[in-house]
Every structure is written in C-alpha cells, then in structure tokens.
Amino acid sequence: MRTLLTIMMMTTQLLANGQAKTEKKTFSRETTVGVNIEASSQIIWALLTNAADYTRWNSTITSMEGDIAIKETIKLKSTLDPDRVFKLKVKEMTAGSRMIWASGAAPFFKGTRTYLLSENENGTVNFTMSEKIGGLMFPMAAGSIPPFDKVFEQFANDLKNEAELISNQKQ
Amino acid sequence: MPTIDQLNADFEACKGQLKSYLLRMTASVEDVEDIIQDTYVKAHANITSFKGKSTLKTWLFAIASNLARDLLRSQKRWPENVTDICREAALSNRDFLGEMMGIRMNSPQGNFEIKEHITFCFACVSKSLPLEQQLVLLLKQVHDFKVKEIAEIIDNSEAMVKYYLHTARQKMIDIFDHRCSLINQKGICHQCTELNGIFNPKQDAQEELVKIDMVKKAKDKDKEQLFDLRLDIIKSIDPYDSPASALQLRHLKHNKEVMDRHLKEK
Numbered sequence: 001m002r003t004l005l006t007i008m009m010m011t012t013q014l015l016a017n018g019q020a021k022t023e024k025k026t027f028s029r030e031t032t033v034g035v036n037i038e039a040s041s042q043i044i045w046a047l048l049t050n051a052a053d054y055t056r057w058n059s060t061i062t063s064m065e066g067d068i069a070i071k072e073t074i075k076l077k078s079t080l081d082p083d084r085v086f087k088l089k090v091k092e093m094t095a096g097s098r099m100i101w102a103s104g105a106a107p108f109f110k111g112t113r114t115y116l117l118s119e120n121e122n123g124t125v126n127f128t129m130s131e132k133i134g135g136l137m138f139p140m141a142a143g144s145i146p147p148f149d150k151v152f153e154q155f156a157n158d159l160k161n162e163a164e165l166i167s168n169q170k171q
Numbered sequence: 172m173p174t175i176d177q178l179n180a181d182f183e184a185c186k187g188q189l190k191s192y193l194l195r196m197t198a199s200v201e202d203v204e205d206i207i208q209d210t211y212v213k214a215h216a217n218i219t220s221f222k223g224k225s226t227l228k229t230w231l232f233a234i235a236s237n238l239a240r241d242l243l244r245s246q247k248r249w250p251e252n253v254t255d256i257c258r259e260a261a262l263s264n265r266d267f268l269g270e271m272m273g274i275r276m277n278s279p280q281g282n283f284e285i286k287e288h289i290t291f292c293f294a295c296v297s298k299s300l301p302l303e304q305q306l307v308l309l310l311k312q313v314h315d316f317k318v319k320e321i322a323e324i325i326d327n328s329e330a331m332v333k334y335y336l337h338t339a340r341q342k343m344i345d346i347f348d349h350r351c352s353l354i355n356q357k358g359i360c361h362q363c364t365e366l367n368g369i370f371n372p373k374q375d376a377q378e379e380l381v382k383i384d385m386v387k388k389a390k391d392k393d394k395e396q397l398f399d400l401r402l403d404i405i406k407s408i409d410p411y412d413s414p415a416s417a418l419q420l421r422h423l424k425h426n427k428e429v430m431d432r433h434l435k436e437k
Binding site for chain 2 (some may be wrong): 039
C-alpha cells in the first residue's frame, strides 16, 4: 500500500513539472503534461472552456471555432500542423475538474484529449493534459504524426502564466 | 435593517451612477428609466431581506444588474465594428443628420467634444463583450467597486470576477488598438475627428486632440496605460449631464435602432 502511494505521489510530482512525457506502443501513443498553477480552478476552467478567447492567451492555438460544451464540435488549428483543421467533439465535461475531447473513430483511428484539474493541499491546482492517439491504422500513420511534447509544454506554460496573471490582479 | 428614509437617501445618492451604468449596459434611455423604477420598487419591497452584509449602494447595484441582465440575456451582443455599421446607416439617413445638426445648433447640451465621443464610442464597443464581462468592466473600472463587492453584485466568486475583468480589458484593448486612430496611426476608425469636422467646422481637431492625455501618450505604446487613460475620460463624463449629452444621447438612440435592425436581419 505504501509503495502504491509513493508511486502515485511520484507520478503527480513528475506531472507537475511542466515537462511532457510520451509513451509509445505499437497501436497507440500517449503524451501527458502536468503543471501546478497558483490560481483558482474556476479561473483555469474558464480559460479552458472559452473557445473565443483561446488564441489570446494560448500560443499553440491559431484559431478555434465552436462552443466548448457537451456534445458540441469544435474546430481548431494548432501550431502543431498549421494547415490542418482538427475537428473534435466534447465528450465529457465535469465543471472545474475534468473534460474530454475526442476525434476519429474506433477501432481504426481515434484521438482522446483529457484535461484534469485537481486541488492540491497547498492551495495550488494541478493541471494535467493528456492525449492518446491510436487504433488499428496507427502503425501506418505514426511516422507522419509530429511529436506533441513541445506543444503540450507550451500549452501548459501559457495556461499557468495566464491563470496566475488573472489571479494576481488588484482587488 | 435600514429604514425607508435611509433607502431613499442612498437611492437618491447613487441614482446618477446607476443611470450611467445602466445606460452603458442597455444603450436605451427608456430601458434605463424602467430599470431604475423597478430597482426602487424591488428594494422597497424587499428592504427586510437586506442584512447589511454589503452597503445599500452595492445592494441597489445588484438589484439593477439583475434586472438589466434579465432584459439583455435574450438580446444578441453588438459586433466589434458597431461604429462602422452605424456610420454607414447615419450617412444614408438625412433626417437623422438634420436632427443632429438641429441639436448641435439649438440645445444647451448639444456641443460636440471629442472626449464625449470617446465615451460614446466606449459605450457602443463595450456592448460587443459578453454580458458578464461588460458588467464587471463597468463596475470595476468606471464605478470603482472592489472585486469582493462585484462578486456580491453579480452573485459569483471573486475568482470569476477577476477572470471576467481581465478578459474584458484584454478584448477592449485589442479592439481599440486595431480600430482607434487616436492611439494607432493605422487604426481604421476616425469617427471622432470626422464628426468634429462636421459639428465644429472652424475648430482645429489637432489642437483639441493634444489636450487629451490618451492621445499624447499614444506614442508610448503602453496599451494597458492607454486603456486606463481612456477609462479616466469615461469616468469623468456623466452621459446624462454633460455639455454634449443631448447630442450623444440622440446618437446612442440612433445606434441602438440600427443595431436592433442589424441583429434582427442577421
């Protein structure tokens, strides 16, 4: 039990340093980044769910259309592949804690982006973002999909900077 | 619990501020009158529920804000280029232009001043912000409420007030930076100097502009500071009682009518 807790704590710390980590398998790839943010989860959640405002604070998103609401589809362009429009469906939203966007169709090729917010004991908020892409077609496409690590790190850094800037405003 | 006399005194004391606030929210003198009346009626009827956790002024602003939100929630927000659309409509409306010139010539509050047009322009452009953002921006930056008080007025957390305020400021700074030729030589909107030429044909617009701090500091390119200087102008002018209020209120009524039509067609 103690070993399990230690592993969980180490994992959280690893995911809070702002550095992305990618795990590759034959039929899937998963990139994860985490960072601790000194701001209310309400502010972070508001930033993550206001599509019209993304390009102002997030240097990895060049355009975003649609509403970030359950069952809605959003279209976004990222610096990852500037010419491509990513169409994503909002699959799950639990206010202030969890959101999932998905694209593609299983079992051939599917992408799932998960955002998680959890409050730390010291009042900061741990933000984690992961994306798992995979399916039967993945081994053929894997070589042409760029790595997500740098973009994920930039995303997390931008979110941290913006949320903390808002939080530190004058009363 | 405050007495009715206390309520009456506080209501009278903040009525002017409430009206300015509501006018910038609704862009309609008629709506403002209705909301002001309803605010008093509601406050009077619910005076026993006032527990003194906030000031009476904050409580009155909360009632008025809720009434304004109820009215505006179903209405579409104005576009960022509202002044372009309304300018086109005004140029093709001779009756309106004639009426404006009549106000300019005959009304004691029919002056045209660039500073007054800046506040008019702010009122129009701020209606392109999402409703909550506009409300928080006005409460904090024009009416000087504290974040905690605004949280009480809009019944939300202080964190969300900060979020709305920050996003509203950034959006407005961006809009004016792209549009306003007073602070950006490449700005596409010259309406204040254009109108100054029409209403004050003998006046040198440049001489007027150099009197405005925001224009003087435009070369510094500190966008946050330029927006604060714009807010200083807005705070200094009562849209109901200024040398140009008759002219600007008629102009605002015109823009509201144009926007109502525009958004309905859209």
